[in-house]
Amino acid sequence: MLQVSGVSAYYGRAHILDGVTLDVGAGEVVVLLGRNGAGKSTTMKAIMGLVPPAAGSVRFQGAEIAGQEPFEIARRGLGYVPEERRIFSELSVIENLEVGRRPAAAGLRPWTPERLFGLFPSLGAMQDRPGGRMSGGEQQMLTIARTLMGNPRLILLDEPSEGLAPVIIERMAEAIRALKAEGLSILLSEQNLHFAQVVSDRATIIEKGRIRWSGSIPELLAADEVREQYLSV
Amino acid sequence: MENLVLQALSGLASASSLFLVASGLTVIFGVSRVVNFAHGSLYMLGAYLAWTLVTTLPRGHLGFWGGVIGAALLVGLIGLLVEVLLLRRIYRAPELFQLLATFGVVLIVQDLALMTWGAQDLLGPRAPGLRGSVEIVGLRFPLYELFLIGVGPVVLALLWLLFHRTRWGTLVRAATQDREMVGALGVNQRMLFTSVFFLGSLLAGLGGALQLPRESVNLHMDLSIITEAFVVVVVGGLGSLSGAALAALLIGELHAFGILIVPKITLVLVFLVMALVLVVRPHGLLGKPEAAARGGQGSAEPVIGPAPPALRWLALAALAVAVVLPPFLGDYAVSVLTELAIFVLFAASLHLIMGPGGMASFGHAAYFGLGAYGAALAAQWLGAPMLAGLALAPLMAGIFGLVFGYFCVRLSGVYAAMLTLAFAQIAWSVAFQWVEVTGGDNGILGVWPDAWAAPKLVYYYLALALCLGATLFLRRVVHAPFGYALRAQRDSTLRAEAIGIDAFRIRWLGFALAAAAAGIAGGLFAYGKGSVFPTYMGIPRSVDALLMVLLGGVQTLSGPIIGALAFTGLQEQLVRLTDLWRLILGCIIVLLVLFFPQGLAGAARARWEARHGDA
Numbered sequence: 001m002l003q004v005s006g007v008s009a010y011y012g013r014a015h016i017l018d019g020v021t022l023d024v025g026a027g028e029v030v031v032l033l034g035r036n037g038a039g040k041s042t043t044m045k046a047i048m049g050l051v052p053p054a055a056g057s058v059r060f061q062g063a064e065i066a067g068q069e070p071f072e073i074a075r076r077g078l079g080y081v082p083e084e085r086r087i088f089s090e091l092s093v094i095e096n097l098e099v100g101r102r103p104a105a106a107g108l109r110p111w112t113p114e115r116l117f118g119l120f121p122s123l124g125a126m127q128d129r130p131g132g133r134m135s136g137g138e139q140q141m142l143t144i145a146r147t148l149m150g151n152p153r154l155i156l157l158d159e160p161s162e163g164l165a166p167v168i169i170e171r172m173a174e175a176i177r178a179l180k181a182e183g184l185s186i187l188l189s190e191q192n193l194h195f196a197q198v199v200s201d202r203a204t205i206i207e208k209g210r211i212r213w214s215g216s217i218p219e220l221l222a223a224d225e226v227r228e229q230y231l232s233v
Numbered sequence: 234m235e236n237l238v239l240q241a242l243s244g245l246a247s248a249s250s251l252f253l254v255a256s257g258l259t260v261i262f263g264v265s266r267v268v269n270f271a272h273g274s275l276y277m278l279g280a281y282l283a284w285t286l287v288t289t290l291p292r293g294h295l296g297f298w299g300g301v302i303g304a305a306l307l308v309g310l311i312g313l314l315v316e317v318l319l320l321r322r323i324y325r326a327p328e329l330f331q332l333l334a335t336f337g338v339v340l341i342v343q344d345l346a347l348m349t350w351g352a353q354d355l356l357g358p359r360a361p362g363l364r365g366s367v368e369i370v371g372l373r374f375p376l377y378e379l380f381l382i383g384v385g386p387v388v389l390a391l392l393w394l395l396f397h398r399t400r401w402g403t404l405v406r407a408a409t410q411d412r413e414m415v416g417a418l419g420v421n422q423r424m425l426f427t428s429v430f431f432l433g434s435l436l437a438g439l440g441g442a443l444q445l446p447r448e449s450v451n452l453h454m455d456l457s458i459i460t461e462a463f464v465v466v467v468v469g470g471l472g473s474l475s476g477a478a479l480a481a482l483l484i485g486e487l488h489a490f491g492i493l494i495v496p497k498i499t500l501v502l503v504f505l506v507m508a509l510v511l512v513v514r515p516h517g518l519l520g521k522p523e524a525a526a527r528g529g530q531g532s533a534e535p536v537i538g539p540a541p542p543a544l545r546w547l548a549l550a551a552l553a554v555a556v557v558l559p560p561f562l563g564d565y566a567v568s569v570l571t572e573l574a575i576f577v578l579f580a581a582s583l584h585l586i587m588g589p590g591g592m593a594s595f596g597h598a599a600y601f602g603l604g605a606y607g608a609a610l611a612a613q614w615l616g617a618p619m620l621a622g623l624a625l626a627p628l629m630a631g632i633f634g635l636v637f638g639y640f641c642v643r644l645s646g647v648y649a650a651m652l653t654l655a656f657a658q659i660a661w662s663v664a665f666q667w668v669e670v671t672g673g674d675n676g677i678l679g680v681w682p683d684a685w686a687a688p689k690l691v692y693y694y695l696a697l698a699l700c701l702g703a704t705l706f707l708r709r710v711v712h713a714p715f716g717y718a719l720r721a722q723r724d725s726t727l728r729a730e731a732i733g734i735d736a737f738r739i740r741w742l743g744f745a746l747a748a749a750a751a752g753i754a755g756g757l758f759a760y761g762k763g764s765v766f767p768t769y770m771g772i773p774r775s776v777d778a779l780l781m782v783l784l785g786g787v788q789t790l791s792g793p794i795i796g797a798l799a800f801t802g803l804q805e806q807l808v809r810l811t812d813l814w815r816l817i818l819g820c821i822i823v824l825l826v827l828f829f830p831q832g833l834a835g836a837a838r839a840r841w842e843a844r845h846g847d848a
Contacts, residue, residue, distance in 0.1 A: 091406060
């Protein structure tokens with residue numbers, strides 16, 4: 001579904017991504033693991049066109065999308081959930097969802113606010129609350145729900161567990177599993193291995209802008225030296 | 234008492250008109266972050282187009298109202314065209330560069346309007362059905378004014394519905410907060426921006442068209458309304474519609490009653506209020522702190538290094554020409570060269586604020602003018618000799634730089650720029666209205682150099698020495714520890730403060746230093762011309778300084794020098810060669826912004842680095 005190969009990206013003159021290669025299959029949840037500053041968020045942004053890749057190719061559902069603008073990429077069915085959440089703080093919950101709304105591709109059951117409130121019940125209780133007056137966990141749910149309103153085929157989920165209380169993380173994991181059950185493909189980025197291993201099928205490890213390791217979750221759990229080298233703090 | 238009621242009502246009518254224009258400006262700013270100087274030109278075009286349509290169409294309701302609405306729509310389309318052809322390409326450019334581009338549009342529109350409608354004031358017909366007047370508290374009040382009073386609230390209500398009850402409006406409000414995120418959610422920002430420009434321009438056009446029965450249509454409408462609209466938008470809070478409405482009300486009534494209560498300071502009053510509001514509420518009445526503008530990676534400022542050898546040789550060669558050539562030139566050419574030297578210093582002083590300081594100044598002419606007035610007043614009232622006058626010039630400008638700067642450097646971005654503008658306008662108004670001391674519009678004449686410096690050539694060398702010395706001093710300052718601190722606080726105020734730099738103090742001193750340097754330029758200019766006028770402090774002169782710095786490029790030290798030479802030389806030549814110098818200058822500005830977004834020196838530097846590696 002999504003193939004990233006040899007992608008490099010720069011901020012000014014700083015080389016952030018160096019030939020990143022990874023892929024996500026249909027209905028699969030792949031986690032991109034790495035420490036702070038390893039290049040996880042930049043990989044997401046490069047796929048989304050927010051940081052245009054300087055080299056390499058990004059193919060989504062068979063079509064090359066590198067070099068396209070973010071809104072074109074989004075319209076192809078790629079959803080982006082940013083790490084900083086970026087809720088429209090002056091818009092209400094329902095208005096935030098409205099901004100994300102896009103027609104669903106044929107054959108897909110479209111997301112509606114009602115369906116999303118089923119997935120995230122706490123949002124349903126605060127439909128008219130401005131986004132700026134929500135807790136971190138609620139904002140995280142809203143930003144995922146907002147992206148789902150665009151009826152994507154695959155979502156880029158950037159560190160959804162960051163800064164959340166354990167009980168909320170638990171609920172987030174449930175939501176991700178529910179989305180996977182719907183057939184949605186997910187590229188997740190995480191530092192939290194516990195969270196990642198519960199929801200993911202495969203893992204890819206990034207460090208200093210390079211992919212260092214790829215494999216299944218059981219393989220990762222077995223490879224102590226890999227975890228030691230790239231993930232332990 | 235009855236008079237007061239009428240006065241209040243006519244204040245409401247002005248407020249209504251002002252709101253139409255300001256609402257368009259604030260909506261455009263909210264989404265695109267472009268401070269659209271050309272908004273006043275769109276207003277003027279609305280008035281002119283309405284005049285043409287209304288006088289051409291058959292008389293009657295349909296002809297008049299059709300003409301007004303047609304003009305508004307046409308102006309909307311013109312705004313759309315400006316966005317598609319120009320602004321869309323420079324959304325990622327620095328704020329002031331966009332401002333420069335829109336100022337280019339102002340110049341172009343001025344000459345196009347002059348060519349199309351001529352220099353004479355045009356009088357439009359009165360509105361059919363609203364020609365008469367009504368009796369209010371025993372006095373007659375024009376019906377059309379009453380109609381205008383109604384227009385403002387109706388437009389406000391319609392805009393509110395548009396922004397809160399439609400998908401388009403929701404998208405616009407979202408984009409006002411985080412346009413990149415809106416794009417990542419699949420919204421075509423370009424279409425959104427273009428449509429916002431259409432709406433904002435339409436409102437400006439409508440505002441202008443509705444003035445037709447009220448006042449004559451003329452070529453000065455653009456700049457007079459844009460300053461007022463800026464004031465309203467800034468006082469209300471950038472991007473806030475209800476703020477704009479509130480501020481329009483405030484300013485409209487202030488005008489109406491200011492004339493009654495303090496007729497001597499009407500011009501100052503508006504800007505005093507703006508300054509006061511910004512000092513107390515740095516983001517306007519209903520504005521919110523500017524979110525760290527998202528979207529568009531803010532590119533890091535390049536490091537300023539010492540000039541490469543080639544540039545040094547070039548500078549030395551230019552200096553040699555400047556010293557050796559003048560004796561062989563005529564008086565006129567020598568006085569042009571004197572002005573060039575003066576403007577190089579003026580531009581370099583503004584550059585200190587904008588480049589290394591990272592602040593925006595929209596009213597730098599104030600300090601130029603204060604220097605000029607300092608020298609002239611000393612000559613006029615104290616009979617001071619020239620050198621004393623020249624010494625007083627930077628003192629006067631520097632002291633006011635300290636006072637005004639104390640407030641300005643606390644703000645950031647557009648608000649800071651607007652507060653500098655407010656102070657400049659206050660200084661200008663005082664020079665204009667305090668006739669007993671400053672001579673008002675007639676200025677102060679007979680400010681001539683002492684006998685020894687009277688020959689044009691001697692005065693030129695004096696000006697060259699002082700301006701060159703001051704410019705080199707400013708350059709030295711940038712490379713001194715103070716300059717490092719100045720640049721450090723620009724790049725990151727928090728980090729600078731964390732290592733013990735008092736960012737406020739550094740900015741403040743930088744501002745005052747730049748003001749004093751501009752004062753030297755102003756003092757020299759006064760003695761060079763033999764007279765001073767309020768226009769020395771006017772908005773056009775501040776814009777000239779901005780143009781010089783931005784043309785040359787903010788990011789290099791040689792930028793302002795090259796910019797000053799290019800701009801002054803260009804304007805001088807254009808004014809001599811053609812009546813349409815505004816049109817040509819405007820086109821040149823627009824093309825430069827499009828093709829040399831780093832300015833002339835910036836472009837030269839980029840080329841140099843591409844060929845020779847980092848300088």
